[in-house]
Amino acid sequence: MGRYDLALIGFGGVNRALAELISQSGDRLAGELGFALRVVAITDLRAGSLVDTDGIDLTPLLAAEPGELSFAGLAGGSADPRNEWVIREVPADIVVEATFTNPSDGEPALSHVRWALESGKHVCTTNKGPVALAGRALKRLAAERGVSFEFEGSVLSGTPILRTAERMFGGLEITGVQSIMNGTSNYILGRLEVGIELSAAIAEAQELGYAEADPTADIEGHDVQLKVMILANEVLGADLRREDVFREGISAITPHEVRDAASKGLRWKLVGSATRHEDGSVDARVAPLALPADHPLAGISGPVNAVAFHTDLLGTVTVCGPGAGRVETAYALLSDIIAIHQRHADDETAPVRRVLQETHRV
Amino acid sequence: MGRYDLALIGFGGVNRALAELISQSGDRLAGELGFALRVVAITDLRAGSLVDTDGIDLTPLLAAEPGELSFAGLAGGSADPRNEWVIREVPADIVVEATFTNPSDGEPALSHVRWALESGKHVCTTNKGPVALAGRALKRLAAERGVSFEFEGSVLSGTPILRTAERMFGGLEITGVQSIMNGTSNYILGRLEVGIELSAAIAEAQELGYAEADPTADIEGHDVQLKVMILANEVLGADLRREDVFREGISAITPHEVRDAASKGLRWKLVGSATRHEDGSVDARVAPLALPADHPLAGISGPVNAVAFHTDLLGTVTVCGPGAGRVETAYALLSDIIAIHQRHADDETAPVRRVLQETHRV
Numbered sequence: 001m002g003r004y005d006l007a008l009i010g011f012g013g014v015n016r017a018l019a020e021l022i023s024q025s026g027d028r029l030a031g032e033l034g035f036a037l038r039v040v041a042i043t044d045l046r047a048g049s050l051v052d053t054d055g056i057d058l059t060p061l062l063a064a065e066p067g068e069l070s071f072a073g074l075a076g077g078s079a080d081p082r083n084e085w086v087i088r089e090v091p092a093d094i095v096v097e098a099t100f101t102n103p104s105d106g107e108p109a110l111s112h113v114r115w116a117l118e119s120g121k122h123v124c125t126t127n128k129g130p131v132a133l134a135g136r137a138l139k140r141l142a143a144e145r146g147v148s149f150e151f152e153g154s155v156l157s158g159t160p161i162l163r164t165a166e167r168m169f170g171g172l173e174i175t176g177v178q179s180i181m182n183g184t185s186n187y188i189l190g191r192l193e194v195g196i197e198l199s200a201a202i203a204e205a206q207e208l209g210y211a212e213a214d215p216t217a218d219i220e221g222h223d224v225q226l227k228v229m230i231l232a233n234e235v236l237g238a239d240l241r242r243e244d245v246f247r248e249g250i251s252a253i254t255p256h257e258v259r260d261a262a263s264k265g266l267r268w269k270l271v272g273s274a275t276r277h278e279d280g281s282v283d284a285r286v287a288p289l290a291l292p293a294d295h296p297l298a299g300i301s302g303p304v305n306a307v308a309f310h311t312d313l314l315g316t317v318t319v320c321g322p323g324a325g326r327v328e329t330a331y332a333l334l335s336d337i338i339a340i341h342q343r344h345a346d347d348e349t350a351p352v353r354r355v356l357q358e359t360h361r362v
Numbered sequence: 363m364g365r366y367d368l369a370l371i372g373f374g375g376v377n378r379a380l381a382e383l384i385s386q387s388g389d390r391l392a393g394e395l396g397f398a399l400r401v402v403a404i405t406d407l408r409a410g411s412l413v414d415t416d417g418i419d420l421t422p423l424l425a426a427e428p429g430e431l432s433f434a435g436l437a438g439g440s441a442d443p444r445n446e447w448v449i450r451e452v453p454a455d456i457v458v459e460a461t462f463t464n465p466s467d468g469e470p471a472l473s474h475v476r477w478a479l480e481s482g483k484h485v486c487t488t489n490k491g492p493v494a495l496a497g498r499a500l501k502r503l504a505a506e507r508g509v510s511f512e513f514e515g516s517v518l519s520g521t522p523i524l525r526t527a528e529r530m531f532g533g534l535e536i537t538g539v540q541s542i543m544n545g546t547s548n549y550i551l552g553r554l555e556v557g558i559e560l561s562a563a564i565a566e567a568q569e570l571g572y573a574e575a576d577p578t579a580d581i582e583g584h585d586v587q588l589k590v591m592i593l594a595n596e597v598l599g600a601d602l603r604r605e606d607v608f609r610e611g612i613s614a615i616t617p618h619e620v621r622d623a624a625s626k627g628l629r630w631k632l633v634g635s636a637t638r639h640e641d642g643s644v645d646a647r648v649a650p651l652a653l654p655a656d657h658p659l660a661g662i663s664g665p666v667n668a669v670a671f672h673t674d675l676l677g678t679v680t681v682c683g684p685g686a687g688r689v690e691t692a693y694a695l696l697s698d699i700i701a702i703h704q705r706h707a708d709d710e711t712a713p714v715r716r717v718l719q720e721t722h723r724v
Contacts, residue, residue, distance in 0.1 A: 021675070029533055032532075032533065033532065033533060157676075158675070158676045159676065159679055160526070160530040160531075160679070163530060164522070164526065164530060167529060167530075168522040168525060168526060168529075168530075168697075169522075170394075170395065170697065170700045171391055171394065171395060171693070171696045171697065171700060172693060293661075293663070294663050294664060296666070296682060298661060299655075299660060299661015299662070300661070301655070301656050302656060304658070313383075313520070313689055313690070313692075313693045313696075314519075314520045314521065314683065314684060314689075314690050314693050315683070315684050315687070315690060316683065316684075317521055317522070317681065317682070317683035317684075318680075318681070318682040318683065319679065319680070319681055319682075320658060320679065320680040320681075320682070321676065321677070321678065321679035321680065322676060322677050322678075322679075325677070327675055327676075328675070328676050328677060330675075331533070331534060331675045331676050334532075334533045334675075335530075335532065335533065338532045338533060
């Protein structure tokens with residue numbers, strides 16, 4: 001059986017959940033998937049870095065409280081994250097990028113992805129920044145190096161959206177997408193419907209862990225803007241920049257408006273949409289919309305997210321599922337690794353194949 | 363470029379829509395998919411049969427009114443459908459079965475599928491009968507002959523349900539499904555919600571073309587029963603017979619009950635569900651349920667159908683889309699043909715490969 005050696009960049013909730021999955025269910029997964037997973041490097045802004053090319057023992061790391069974890073005293077450990085060195089130099093097959101992303105330039109995640117691809121390593125990431133802001137360049141780089149760049153978790157965590165668009169609709173044309181991709185704003189709109197004021201609804205969302213301390217990215221549609229760029233570029237073949245995507249958030253909506261609409265059977269939702277026109281151009285925008293009850297997105301409530309694909313032959317197909325969550329997002333990474341395996345297991349030249357052969361020799 | 367020769371069994375709305383697609387968009391599809399499609403035989407209970415191993419000219423057939431079509435006077439034509447002879451003897455690569463099915467024994471579709479597989483031909487069908495009642499035996503037969511048996515259209519027309527379950531959830535466990543798979547009963551329940559009596563709602567559904575002259579199969583859950591057997595057997599690995607699946611329809615529900623539930627935020631839906639228990643056994647049932655507003659199926663209205671997959675790592679993922687329609691169901695057949703191509707294009711021994719080689723020689 002083959003094996004993939006992973007470098008986990010970032011050891012917050014998501015990569016920690018992936019490590020738990022490998023530690024607890026790795027054998028079962030290997031039996032099902034036909035390959036094993038081993039972690040050979042971990043870096044984290046707070047914990048530092050840890051490298052063991054014979055495979056890191058995850059059990060003690062996962063037993064530690066996340067905030068108290070430090071790699072400094074361990075063999076192969078350092079207080080320094082050493083991201084660039086780990087990504088470029090440690091012999092991993094797949095770099096699993098789950099740090100954070102600046103919405104204006106995609107850093108530091110963008111550099112992590114680029115270093116990995118430049119080093120001939122496959123990359124999977126849950127970060128929307130690199131995909132939204134530099135997806136085309138990164139895919140070109142991956143193609144040049146004969147490796148894969150996978151990012152299912154950049155929209156709707158592990159809910160299969162990008163892969164559904166890529167694999168489930170052969171022979172038909174996707175003419176547009178409409179989506180609810182921010183659970184926080186969706187939760188808040190639901191609370192406005194029952195008469196709660198915006199500020200109180202935001203406080204509730206923060207208490208429930210949906211909203212960040214600074215809720216601007218959620219409330220003002222910045223988060224959805226990056227995600228709808230990913231849908232437009234990946235699903236509709238566009239090449240949009242951030243300034244091409246109109247953005248309006250939900251902060252100007254009043255409970256009165258939302259309740260008034262609800263009394264007429266309409267439901268306000270923050271909708272990210274993209275449409276391909278007959279001349280091939282693609283428009284994308286983020287704006288609140290009052291949807292009629294029979295609209296495929298009208299019933300999407302709370303933390304559930306959804307993407308409606310409008311197609312020529314099949315009408316509208318909508319995929320709904322979790323939009324966040326550490327285990328759900330870790331599953332996105334696992335699904336990316338499976339996709340890498342499917343694409344490269346038979347490669348003669350890719351690094352994966354070399355590892356598979358080495359494993360067979362042993 | 364390779365080519366698949368098709369035998370269309372049944373030339374009602376669905377296979378006619380597939381023929382229109384091939385006739386109007388065959389060149390575009392070939393460019394996109396990497397293979398061409400050609401129809402070499404058509405059989406139909408009313409029109410008879412037509413065979414041309416050099417490829418049937420579809421244009422005049424599609425120009426004729428469906429009810430007036432007769433193959434008897436044409437070269438290679440006959441008033442006799444000659445189903446068994448056409449399926450067994452005409453050198454087609456794929457038999458496209460879209461006749462009708464008796465819900466108790468799956469005939470005549472079941473025999474059509476079996477004859478085709480016995481003859482070493484790939485099969486795609488939109489008929490739920492053969493899949494629900496004999497899916498396991500037919501898949502075994504297909505495996506023995508080295509061919510594929512595909513049936514995405516047996517549930518939710520072209521909406522990718524079975525293929526989503528098969529391809530999108532690697533590495534996680536699907537623990538159960540809940541579904542709305544009958545547009546007629548779903549439409550009728552929506553009308554009961556606004557105070558219309560059952561008999562009037564049925565008449566409306568018949569006028570709109572949703573319901574058959576005899577609406578029993580829709581109203582009493584027989585249609586959903588077969589479909590939920592397909593989900594249980596294909597998605598959860600069960601081997602259920604019809605008598606294993608509890609069935610209750612919507613005929614006993616009153617508009618009062620439906621409106622009363624709606625006033626409490628509940629929506630009555632005819633739900634087909636299947637659950638895998640810890641011991642591996644699978645329960646499946648069809649029954650009306652009053653769903654809370656935040657249930658993933660609560661917002662599914664009218665002709666839209668939906669399947670909610672409950673999973674271990676990813677929570678619930680729901681796929682919603684058309685449940686019927688001639689073009690939408692024809693797309694299911696196209697998606698099956700694409701799946702056959704993906705699985706067999708590299709086969710050295712399968713009939714497809716032989717045809718591909720012949721085509722290349724020409």
